[in-house]
Amino acid sequence: MLKTILWRIFDAIPTLILVLTLVFVALRILPGDTALAVLGEHASAEQLANFRQKTGLDQPIWKQYIDFLINSAQFNFGNSLSTNFSVAQLVKLNLPYTIELTIAATIIGTVIAIPIGVASAVHKGEWIDNSSRFFSLLGYAIPDFFLGAVLLIVFALNLGWFPISGGGEGFVDKLWHLALPALALGLIKAAFTCRLTRSSLLEVTTKDYVRTARAKGASENRVIYRHALRNALLPIVTGLALAILSTLSGSVAIELIFSRPGVGSMLVGAIESRDYPVVQAGIVVFALFVVFVNLVMDILYSLIDPRVGHTS
Amino acid sequence: MSTINKNQGGLIDKSKKNKKDISLIQQLWRNIADDRLTLFFFFVLLAVIVISILARFIAPFSPVDQSLLRINEGPSATYLLGTDQYGRDVYSRIVFGSRTSLILGVLSPVLAAIIGVTVGLVGGYFGGWIDRIAGRIIDILLAFPALLLGILVAAVLSSGFWSMVAVLVIAFAPRFARIARASTLSLRSEPFIDAAIAAGVSHFQIILRHILPNVAGSIVVVLTLWIATAIRLEATLSFLGLGTQPPEPSWGNIIRDGLHNMTASPWPVIGAGFAISLTVLAFNMIGDSIRDVLDPEARV
Amino acid sequence: MKPYLLSVKNLSIDFDTSDGIIRVVDGVEFNLNAGECIGIVGESGSGKSMTSLALLRLIPGPHGKISTGSIELDGKDINQIPVQEMRSIRGKEIAMVFQEPMSSLNPVMTIGDQIEEALLLHETLEKTARKQRVIEILRLVGIPNPTERLGSYPHEFSGGMRQRVMIAMALSCNPKILVADEPTTALDVTIQAQVLDLLKKLRKEFNTAIILISHDFGVISDIADRVFVMYCGRIVETATIDTIFSSPAHPYTEGLLKSIPSKNNLGRLYQIPGQVPSPSERGKGCDFFDRCTKQMTKCSQSKPHLETINGTHAVACFAINNQA
Numbered sequence: 001m002l003k004t005i006l007w008r009i010f011d012a013i014p015t016l017i018l019v020l021t022l023v024f025v026a027l028r029i030l031p032g033d034t035a036l037a038v039l040g041e042h043a044s045a046e047q048l049a050n051f052r053q054k055t056g057l058d059q060p061i062w063k064q065y066i067d068f069l070i071n072s073a074q075f076n077f078g079n080s081l082s083t084n085f086s087v088a089q090l091v092k093l094n095l096p097y098t099i100e101l102t103i104a105a106t107i108i109g110t111v112i113a114i115p116i117g118v119a120s121a122v123h124k125g126e127w128i129d130n131s132s133r134f135f136s137l138l139g140y141a142i143p144d145f146f147l148g149a150v151l152l153i154v155f156a157l158n159l160g161w162f163p164i165s166g167g168g169e170g171f172v173d174k175l176w177h178l179a180l181p182a183l184a185l186g187l188i189k190a191a192f193t194c195r196l197t198r199s200s201l202l203e204v205t206t207k208d209y210v211r212t213a214r215a216k217g218a219s220e221n222r223v224i225y226r227h228a229l230r231n232a233l234l235p236i237v238t239g240l241a242l243a244i245l246s247t248l249s250g251s252v253a254i255e256l257i258f259s260r261p262g263v264g265s266m267l268v269g270a271i272e273s274r275d276y277p278v279v280q281a282g283i284v285v286f287a288l289f290v291v292f293v294n295l296v297m298d299i300l301y302s303l304i305d306p307r308v309g310h311t312s
Numbered sequence: 313m314s315t316i317n318k319n320q321g322g323l324i325d326k327s328k329k330n331k332k333d334i335s336l337i338q339q340l341w342r343n344i345a346d347d348r349l350t351l352f353f354f355f356v357l358l359a360v361i362v363i364s365i366l367a368r369f370i371a372p373f374s375p376v377d378q379s380l381l382r383i384n385e386g387p388s389a390t391y392l393l394g395t396d397q398y399g400r401d402v403y404s405r406i407v408f409g410s411r412t413s414l415i416l417g418v419l420s421p422v423l424a425a426i427i428g429v430t431v432g433l434v435g436g437y438f439g440g441w442i443d444r445i446a447g448r449i450i451d452i453l454l455a456f457p458a459l460l461l462g463i464l465v466a467a468v469l470s471s472g473f474w475s476m477v478a479v480l481v482i483a484f485a486p487r488f489a490r491i492a493r494a495s496t497l498s499l500r501s502e503p504f505i506d507a508a509i510a511a512g513v514s515h516f517q518i519i520l521r522h523i524l525p526n527v528a529g530s531i532v533v534v535l536t537l538w539i540a541t542a543i544r545l546e547a548t549l550s551f552l553g554l555g556t557q558p559p560e561p562s563w564g565n566i567i568r569d570g571l572h573n574m575t576a577s578p579w580p581v582i583g584a585g586f587a588i589s590l591t592v593l594a595f596n597m598i599g600d601s602i603r604d605v606l607d608p609e610a611r612v
Numbered sequence: 613m614k615p616y617l618l619s620v621k622n623l624s625i626d627f628d629t630s631d632g633i634i635r636v637v638d639g640v641e642f643n644l645n646a647g648e649c650i651g652i653v654g655e656s657g658s659g660k661s662m663t664s665l666a667l668l669r670l671i672p673g674p675h676g677k678i679s680t681g682s683i684e685l686d687g688k689d690i691n692q693i694p695v696q697e698m699r700s701i702r703g704k705e706i707a708m709v710f711q712e713p714m715s716s717l718n719p720v721m722t723i724g725d726q727i728e729e730a731l732l733l734h735e736t737l738e739k740t741a742r743k744q745r746v747i748e749i750l751r752l753v754g755i756p757n758p759t760e761r762l763g764s765y766p767h768e769f770s771g772g773m774r775q776r777v778m779i780a781m782a783l784s785c786n787p788k789i790l791v792a793d794e795p796t797t798a799l800d801v802t803i804q805a806q807v808l809d810l811l812k813k814l815r816k817e818f819n820t821a822i823i824l825i826s827h828d829f830g831v832i833s834d835i836a837d838r839v840f841v842m843y844c845g846r847i848v849e850t851a852t853i854d855t856i857f858s859s860p861a862h863p864y865t866e867g868l869l870k871s872i873p874s875k876n877n878l879g880r881l882y883q884i885p886g887q888v889p890s891p892s893e894r895g896k897g898c899d900f901f902d903r904c905t906k907q908m909t910k911c912s913q914s915k916p917h918l919e920t921i922n923g924t925h926a927v928a929c930f931a932i933n934n935q936a
Contacts, residue, residue, distance in 0.1 A: 019452055026468050141593035143544050145551050146585035149571060153578060208715040215668055215710075216730045216781070217702035226729075230720050242457065249460035253548055257571065268552050271467050283464050287456075294455050306720060306765045 005299050012295045017069070019287050024068050027280060028061070055276060077281040082273050087281045090266060095285070097167045098251055098262035101185065104178050105247045106240075108186025109193055114236070116190075117197025122224060124202065132194055139191020145253035148184035152257060155180060165259030181258045185250050189243055196239050200232040207231070234305055241297035245290060336605055343601045350597050357594040364410040371404035376559040384576040393583045397573040402580050405561040406587055412550075412562040413591065416473075417543035420480030425531055427481060428488025433527060435489075436496030437519060447493070453486040462545055466554035476555050480542055487538070488531060495527045533606050536599035540592045547588050563588045615687045617821055618644040618667075618789060623681035625662050625671060634891040637662050638845040640681075641918070646788065649815060649822040651836030651853070653829060653868070657888055659845035660825045664791045667823075668702050669695075685789075704734040707782035711794040713774035717766040723777050724762030730784045749780045753810060772803035776810065783814060790815075791823045796831055808834050829872055833857065838924065841865050844889065844899035847918060851925040861927040863904045898930070906931035 043051075052058040055078070056067060071077060077087035120129040156164040168177035204210065205228050213227045252264030259265075267282030269275075344350050363370055372390070379399035387394045393402035431450070435443040453461065462483045469475040499505065499522065508518050549555035550564025558565050563584040570580030625637040637659040644650055654660045665671050666678055669691070682689045690701060702708075707730075710716040718726060727746045731737060737745065743762070750758035753776040766774055775795060782790055792811065796804040812835055815822055826832050832839055832853070839856045841849040841864065849862040860866045867884035886903035897912035898904070904911065908931055916928045927933065 015452065018448065022449070022452065023464075026465065137593065137596065138589075140596055141540075141544075142589045143547055143551075143585070143592075145548060146567065146581075146588065149567065149574075149581050149585065153574060153581070157574065208710060208712060209718040211670060212708075212710060212716045212778075212781075213718070213729075214670060215702055215708045217699040217704060217733050218729070219699060227718055227721075231718070234720075245455075245460065246457040249457045249463065252459075252463055253551055256552060267463070267467065268554070272553060279467055283467060286460060286464060290456050290460070304720075307767050 004302050008295065008298055008302070012291060016288075016291050019291055020069055020072055020284070021065075023283055023287050024065055027283065028057075028064060072284050077284075078277045080270075080278050081275045082270075082278075087277050090278060091263065091281055091285055094261050094263050094266045097260060098248070098255070098264060100174065100178060101181055101251050101254070101260070101262060102244060102248050104182035105185035105189060105251070106244050108182055109189025109243060109247065110240070112186070113190040113193035114197050117194040118201060118224070118229065120194065120198045121201035121205070129198075132198070136191045136195040139188050139194075142188070143253075144185055144188045144250045145257055147188060148181065148254050148257040151180045151184050167261045177258075177260070181251075181254045181260060184257075185247055185254050188250065189247055193236070193239070193243060196236055197232070200235050201228055204228045204232040234301075237301055237304060238297070240300075241293055244293050244297075248286070248289060248293075340601060340605045343604055344598070350601055353594040353597040356590055357598060360410055360591050360594065361414065363407055364414045367408050367411050371401075371407040373401040373404040375400060375405040375408040375561045377401070384573070386577070387579065393579040394577055396569060396577060396580050398569075400559075402566075402577075402583055405566055405580070406563065406583050409561040409563045409566055409584065410587065410591075412556050412560065413543050413546055413564075413588070416476055416480060416546045416556075417539055420477050420546075421484050421535060421538050421542045423477065424481040424484035425488045425535060428485035428490075429492040429527060429531060431485070432489035432492030432494075433496050433519065433523060436493040437500055437515070437523065439500075443493075446489075450486045450489050450493075453482075454490060458483040458487075458541065458545055459548060462549055463552065463554065466549055466552075471554065471557050473556075476546065476549070479549065479555075480545060483545065484538060484542065487534075491530050491534065492527045495530050496523055499523050499526055529606060533603045534599075536595055536602055540595035540599060543595065544588065544592050616643040616684070617646045617648075617686065619682075619684040620663075620667075621682050621684070623663065623666060623683065624679045625659070625666055626677060626679045628675040631892055635679075636676075636845050636891065637666070640842075640845075640847055642840055642847070642850070644789065644821050644823065646821055647815070647819040648838070649824060649836045651832035651839045652823065652825045652842060653827065653832055653839060654842035655827055655888060657844075657890075658842040660842050661793050663842070664708070664793050664823065664825050667789075667791055668706055668708055669698050670708075700734070703730050703782075703787070704785045705787055706789045706791060707785070707787040709775070709778050709782050709790065709792045709795050711797055713771060713778050713798065714766065716778060717774060719766055722763050722765055723769075724764075727777070727781045727784055730781055734785045745784065746780075749784050750777075752814070753777070753780045753783075754806075755780070771799050772806060775799060775803075775807055779807070779810065779814070783818070783820070786818060787820060789821045789823065791825070793825045794827070795824070797826070797828070804831065811835060829868060841868070844894060846899070846915070846928065848900070848928045849926070850918070855922075855925050859925075861921060861925070861932045862900075862929050863906050863931075864900050867903075904931075908934075 049058075056064060059067070075088050075091075077091075079085060080087055080090060083090075116128075116132050120132045123129055152164065156162045162180045163177050166177055168174040201224075205224075207228075209231075210223060210228055213223045218227075251262060252268060254260070255262040255265040256268060263282060263285055266278065267286075270278035270282060344354050372392075377400060382391075382395050382399045383397055385391055385395045391401050391403065393406070396402055396405070431446055435446040456464070462479050465479045465482050466475070469478060505518060505522065508522070509515075546555055546562065547564035547567075550562040551568045553565070553568060556562035556565055558569065566580050566584040570577070570584065574581065620643070621641050623637060623640040624635060627634045627636055640659070640663055642650065652660045652663065662671065662676075667683060669678070671677060678691060681691065683691045685701065685705060690698060717723070724743075724746055727749065728742050731742045731745055735742075735745075746762065747758045750761065755761060755773060755776055766777070769777065775798075779795075790811075795811075796807050799807065808831065811822060811824075814820060815835075822835070824832060824836055836853055838852050839850065840847050841856075841862065843864050849856070849860070849865045851861075856865065857869065860869055864884070867882070870882040871884065873881060884903055889899055889902070895912075896914060898915055901907060901911050906929070910930045916930045916933065918926045918928045919933045920926045921932065
């Protein structure tokens with residue numbers, strides 16, 4: 001078991017390097033002249049040269065690549081062009097807010113969705129199934145930022161129950177600021193998870209071992225919860241990685257709507273103000289997040305499914 | 313309900329037998345027409361498409377005309393959804409916004425499909441190192457949710473129509489590639505392909521005649537559904553300021569501008585939000601119907 | 613006269629499909645005594661598996677249902693009892709072993725837990741006693757090192773071992789009847805023999821009645837006392853195993869027996885000409901009509917019923933019964 005985990009961690013390293021390489025290609029090779037893009041068309045030659053020297057863009061490409069990898073590993077991205085703060089500091093400040101939003105939204109999304117999905121499958125065709133499917137459908141269509149906007153308008157602006165901006169200080173205050181954003185993200189997530197749970201459970205109930213359980217005289221409840229659900233949860237756990245990641249990407253827009261601090265709003269702000277080092281850092285942070293979440297989910301899955309990673 | 317006679321034979325009630333032998337399109341129409349909700353959204357979709365094509369004739373005003381004289385007016389007979397903080401007619405902006413959303417939302421997945429299928433098919437068919445490299449890159453790209461990938465790519469590209477197309481294509485092409493590759497791989501291992509090669513049929517012909525039709529099937533199943541996702545993606549990116557730039561209207565940036573002006577006039581946000589939701593929902597429902605016809609086993 | 617352990621009368625099962633309502637089992641009747649072993653032989657689609665599922669009321673709904681008939685266990689019609697009561701019968705009075713041991717065992721539960729579950733549901737033993745029982749049964753069915761293997765998962769066993777586990781699970785509560793649906797089909801020939809030997813030994817030890825379903829006459833002849841041959845949902849012939857082999861009456865049975873490869877017949881394998889009609893192709897006449905060598909005009913008008921020719925030997929065939 002430990003061996004499998006270690007092997008997976010080990011195997012993630014080349015993936016990490018490949019991801020960083022892709023990011024590097026995107027950053028340096030795609031957009032053309034970065035200096036021009038950042039400083040604008042009217043910049044003088046001197047300003048351009050200055051910029052290039054400052055950001056290391058005048059070095060040969062292979063050196064840039066090595067520097068990039070090393071810097072990423074050390075988390076050294078230089079200083080923000082607009083505020084001159086260390087970028088690493090900026091990220092450190094913003095990251096916790098994004099993480100708490102992602103976790104809160106994922107919890108809301110799964111804790112609500114899975115029981116409803118189960119009930120939906122068990123009572124297929126009845127009112128609970130039909131209404132949950134309807135809400136799932138809505139969740140697929142309504143953009144999360146729109147839901148966030150509506151929640152903001154109704155509960156924060158009009159009713160004043162929740163704050164209209166900021167991330168809050170201290171545990172309770174943070175929760176208060178977290179409520180609406182997490183709800184907006186979480187409900188949309190719930191729509192997906194609910195549907196997935198339902199279809200996964202329905203598929204499992206047609207399997208042979210469910211028939212065997214019935215043949216033993218097990219009650220329907222036992223069949224569903226002890227036999228079907230355990231197996232149905234497997235694809236849901238796989239989907240969990242994607243769920244967390246898509247919650248992460250949704251957080252960007254939500255942070256904007258609720259004027260919340262976070263890596264997403266940091267990135268978008270930096271794009272607007274053409275704060276190149278911060279943009280770089282933002283992309284790398286997100287990319288690292290993706291690799292990390294996938295890794296953790298891989299390991300988790302191998303722990304849950306006895307068939308995986310077993311030396312037979 | 314016929315009475316069951318012991319000697320009547322295996323098939324007792326034949327009334328349903330004739331349903332099966334009709335073409336796919338007819339079956340699709342049956343699926344759509346039979347369910348009132350789906351039918352409703354079919355017409356919604358039709359309406360959205362018509363509106364986007366005839367935008368110039370349907371919208372009463374130009375979407376970019378500003379005027380300080382009529383800021384933030386409420387809905388009226390002239391301005392159906394009122395005006396925004398720049399004095400622009402919200403309704404017209406939403407009507408014109410449908411164009412951006414639909415063009416980008418339909419064009420990009422189609423392009424992504426072409427590119428993705430080519431990569432996936434070639435990789436899957438010829439195998440070897442092409443497949444290994446392409447496969448690895450595709451896997452990595454797939455690990456990113458489409459939105460995140462979109463944001464990251466938009467971050468490095470300048471804004472503009474074709475940049476948006478590029479962003480959306482990069483977000484979706486890997487997904488198409490994976491489907492095409494899986495389909496190709498399973499077909500490639502069939503003995504009849506080897507037989508065809510041995511008989512001297514060129515790779516090109518084999519791909520064209522045997523592999524492509526099958527791959528096309530799996531692709532069509534998801535295409536409509538991913539158009540819905542693309543529309544949603546474009547809206548989100550525009551909302552973030554990474555997509556269609558003002559003053560060119562897109563449902564996403566209408567919400568963005570509208571958000572800063574919420575207290576004065578909520579209509580841009582509400583109107584554009586509804587427009588997105590309805591359109592995405594419509595594409596989803598039709599997409600589901602298409603999938604039910606082409607791949608009934610996927611239905612739950 | 614002692615009542616039968618199991619008495620099935622006029623059992624019919626219908627399925628509601630997109631082509632209409634199909635009768636997959638049509639008027640099946642048979643009796644079973646305690647400790648007896650009967651075999652049900654037929655090709656795929658003959659309705660034999662459905663018949664066995666019906667005994668436990670496991671017909672897959674909502675499209676399938678038992679439309680007529682009674683299933684009497686010790687004189688009581690279990691087709692009519694409430695579901696709660698049926699559950700106490702499943703696994704305890706009647707137990708079933710399925711064809712595919714890999715997919716019939718829950719992949720994420722240990723085999724120890726799965727066998728224990730049957731005991732949990734029907735017996736009142738406390739934990740240690742249960743565990744002991746499980747170990748005993750595993751030993752009985754021939755699983756080596758049962759105590760260590762309690763925590764193993766199904767995928768860690770070979771096919772033959774998995775089938776033994778299934779048998780262990782079925783026999784854990786000492787059922788009166790064991791229904792085995794193609795228990796050896798998914799296994800190698802040598803393992804087949806082992807499993808059949810196991811069944812025979814267990815039957816002797818516990819006096820369990822066995823209903824063995826198979827398409828393979830060889831398997832049936834190894835263990836069954838009496839045989840029922842099914843075709844297109846109906847029983848076309850029944851006799852003791854010896855009689856079936858020595859004097860088969862129905863043309864279908866004859867054809868089946870002729871097509872068994874044997875070392876005495878090294879020429880081309882015999883094939884019954886024609887194909888089994890699909891449910892929608894069945895008409896009001898005998899389903900074997902198109903393939904039969906003894907056709908008469910009567911055969912295409914109506915279906916023959918089972919009639920006794922000689923003691924326990926009965927046949928559903930106009931041609932045979934006319935002579936009798």
